[in-house]
Amino acid sequence: MKGKLLVLVVLLTAIPLFAHHGGTSLYDISKQITLDATVTEFVWTNPHVEIGLDAKDDKGKVQHWILEASSPPVMVSRGWNRKSLQPGDVIKVTFNPATRGANVGRLIKLIKADGEELGRALAQ
Amino acid sequence: MRNQSLWSAVWLLGILGLISVGLISGYSAASAGKPIPQPPDLSGIWQGKAIQSLSPSDPSAHKPGAEGDIPYTPWALARMKAEVPATGPKANFETTTDPAIRFADPDGYPRASIHPMRFKIVQTPDTIYQLWEYNKSWRQIALNRPHSKDPDITWFGESVGKWEGDTLVVDSVGFNGSTWLDPIGHPHTEDLHMIERIRRVDPETLVFNFTFEDPKAYTKPWDAQLTFKLVTDGIMTETIYTISDELSFRERFLNEKPPIPIRPSN
Numbered sequence: 001m002k003g004k005l006l007v008l009v010v011l012l013t014a015i016p017l018f019a020h021h022g023g024t025s026l027y028d029i030s031k032q033i034t035l036d037a038t039v040t041e042f043v044w045t046n047p048h049v050e051i052g053l054d055a056k057d058d059k060g061k062v063q064h065w066i067l068e069a070s071s072p073p074v075m076v077s078r079g080w081n082r083k084s085l086q087p088g089d090v091i092k093v094t095f096n097p098a099t100r101g102a103n104v105g106r107l108i109k110l111i112k113a114d115g116e117e118l119g120r121a122l123a124q
Numbered sequence: 125m126r127n128q129s130l131w132s133a134v135w136l137l138g139i140l141g142l143i144s145v146g147l148i149s150g151y152s153a154a155s156a157g158k159p160i161p162q163p164p165d166l167s168g169i170w171q172g173k174a175i176q177s178l179s180p181s182d183p184s185a186h187k188p189g190a191e192g193d194i195p196y197t198p199w200a201l202a203r204m205k206a207e208v209p210a211t212g213p214k215a216n217f218e219t220t221t222d223p224a225i226r227f228a229d230p231d232g233y234p235r236a237s238i239h240p241m242r243f244k245i246v247q248t249p250d251t252i253y254q255l256w257e258y259n260k261s262w263r264q265i266a267l268n269r270p271h272s273k274d275p276d277i278t279w280f281g282e283s284v285g286k287w288e289g290d291t292l293v294v295d296s297v298g299f300n301g302s303t304w305l306d307p308i309g310h311p312h313t314e315d316l317h318m319i320e321r322i323r324r325v326d327p328e329t330l331v332f333n334f335t336f337e338d339p340k341a342y343t344k345p346w347d348a349q350l351t352f353k354l355v356t357d358g359i360m361t362e363t364i365y366t367i368s369d370e371l372s373f374r375e376r377f378l379n380e381k382p383p384i385p386i387r388p389s390n
Contacts (some may be wrong), residue, residue, distance in 0.1 A: 025215040026377070047365045050376070066376055073241065073257065073361035104377045 027096040027106040039089040040064065044082035047071055051085065051107065053093065067095050069107040080118055089113065163287045166322065167247045169360065170330050170352035174240035176212040177308040178334070178348035185212040185308040193346065200311050200341040207309035218378065222309065223302060228367040230279040232303030233296070234318070234334060236261055237350055244360055245330075252285065252292070257360045265294050272298075277314055279303060294320040305336070313340040328354040 037055035049069040054062050069075060072082075085091070090113040095105035111117045176185035181193045189196070189204045196204060210220035223229040230236075237243060239258045246253040252265040265285040275282040275298035285294040301314040317337040325331050330352045337345045368387060374380040 025210075025217045046363050046369055048373075068373075068377065071241075071363050073363055076361065098377075102377075102379065 026098055026100075026104075028099045029096050029106075031097055032094055032108060033097050033105065034092065034094045035065070036090070036092050037065070039085050039087055039091060041087060042082075042085035044072060049075055049080075051093075051110075053091070063103055065103045065105060067093070067105045067107045078118075084118060085110075085112075163247075163292075164290050164324050165247065166245045166252065166292065166324055166330065169242050169244045169355040169358065171242045171355050172237060172240065172350055172352045175238060175350075176209070176306065178234070178238075178306045178310060178350075180348060185209070185214070188212075188214065188308045194310065195343040195346055197339075197341055197343055203311045204309060207304075207311075209308050211307050222304065222307070224304070224365075225370065228365055228370055229302065230259065230261060232279045232299065233263055233281060234332075234350065235304055235306055236263070236280075237332070237352075238306055241363065242355055242360060243352075255360070258363050259365060260362060265292075271295070277301075281316070281318070290323055292320075292322040294318075294322065296320070311341055312336070312338050315340055330354070 035053070035055040037053040039051065039053050041050070041052035043050040043052075048071055051067045051069060053065050053067070055065060057063050069080075070078075075081075075084075092111045094108045094110070096108065098104045109117065175183040177183055177188060177191070179185070179188075179191040179194055182188070182191040188209070189201055206221070208219050208221045209215050210217050210222045210225040217225075220226055224231050224235070231239075236256050236258065237254075239256075241256070241258045243257065244255040246255065250267050252267065254263045254265075256262065261280070263280045263283065265283040267285050267287075269284055271282060271284055277298055277300045279300055279302070281296040282298040283294050283296040285292050287293075296318040297316070299312060299314060299316045299318075301312060301316070303312075304310060305312055315338050319335040319337070321333040323331055323333075332350045332352075334348045334350070335345050336342065336348070371380075371382040372386050375382050375386070
């Protein structure tokens with residue numbers, strides 16, 4: 001299972017969230033995707049933290065994704081810091097995909113290889 | 125040694141006696157005159173809830189322009205319907221007309237207080253300051269003085285205040301008309317006259333009651349309320365939203381090429 005694309009599409013009730021940056025209009029909040037992935041970059045920036053990652057699709061081809069998280073203060077309040085992730089970290093990550101189909105998304109949750117789950121950090 | 129100890133004891137008793145006389149005199153003076161009223165203490169770090177709209181009936185902005193409790197003029201209603209918010213149920217981030225998102229314009233006031241982030245109140249006898257962690261912006265409320273004769277037009281307006289019992293009443297004018305009152309896009313003009321009644325209703329809760337008067341935008345005054353809770357960890361962080369951040373996000377997430385390179389590569 002590890003390293004293999006795992007896609008879960010979950011239909012959820014649309015919950016309006018305060019989304020200052022990319023906003024819910026960019027992401028399909030009725031869908032969630034979960035990937036086993038490798039971190040390529042972790043950008044601790046304003047207004048929202050960004051996570052780059054590589055993950056194999058169902059044909060074994062590596063796809064690059066960029067995820068939007070929350071603002072640094074919100075991330076800190078949920079247990080994150082600017083060193084929470086490093087390039088090369090192996091993670092399982094769940095996010096809302098973009099509505100327009102590009103490989104971007106909004107982070108929902110993230111579990112590191114050692115089992116540590118970093119706090120939910122919805123874009124806010 | 126014994127004499128030295130004795131003299132030390134005498135000195136200590138003398139000093140204590142002088143302090144006691146001073147305290148008694150002070151209490152006597154205070155009790156003899158009128159009590160000096162102390163204004164409530166609003167200082168501290170405060171944080172509100174995330175809302176989209178100042179409309180009391182529609183804080184989540186499901187029906188902007190048709191809330192029923194905001195008396196739009198035709199001009200304001202047309203403008204409200206033309207705006208494309210970046211947040212809320214009817215948001216479109218890619219086409220938003222929100223000046224604070226599209227151009228990283230200052231939020232102005234009261235929008236600065238609508239982020240789910242913190243602000244700090246610093247209270248002095250003649251001025252009260254609000255310091256927002258978002259965009260590191262600030263506002264001052266001058267106490268017990270009138271407005272300037274011809275206030276400059278500014279993003280945050282000119283605010284003067286006075287205490288009425290336990291309530292700070294703030295009168296603000298001189299807004300530039302470029303900002304939205306809230307994230308959903310309620311408009312105003314340079315004629316906006318805003319009255320706030322600010323009260324610490326309990327040690328952990330600060331309530332701002334607003335009245336907005338703007339005859340070009342609203343046919344009559346309308347009211348709104350924001351509530352904030354005290355935060356006691358003392359932390360104020362930095363979140364600054366810039367146009368380069370916006371262009372970088374659009375390049376990385378939306379594949380929109382920026383007009384010029386955003387930042388030199390390291």
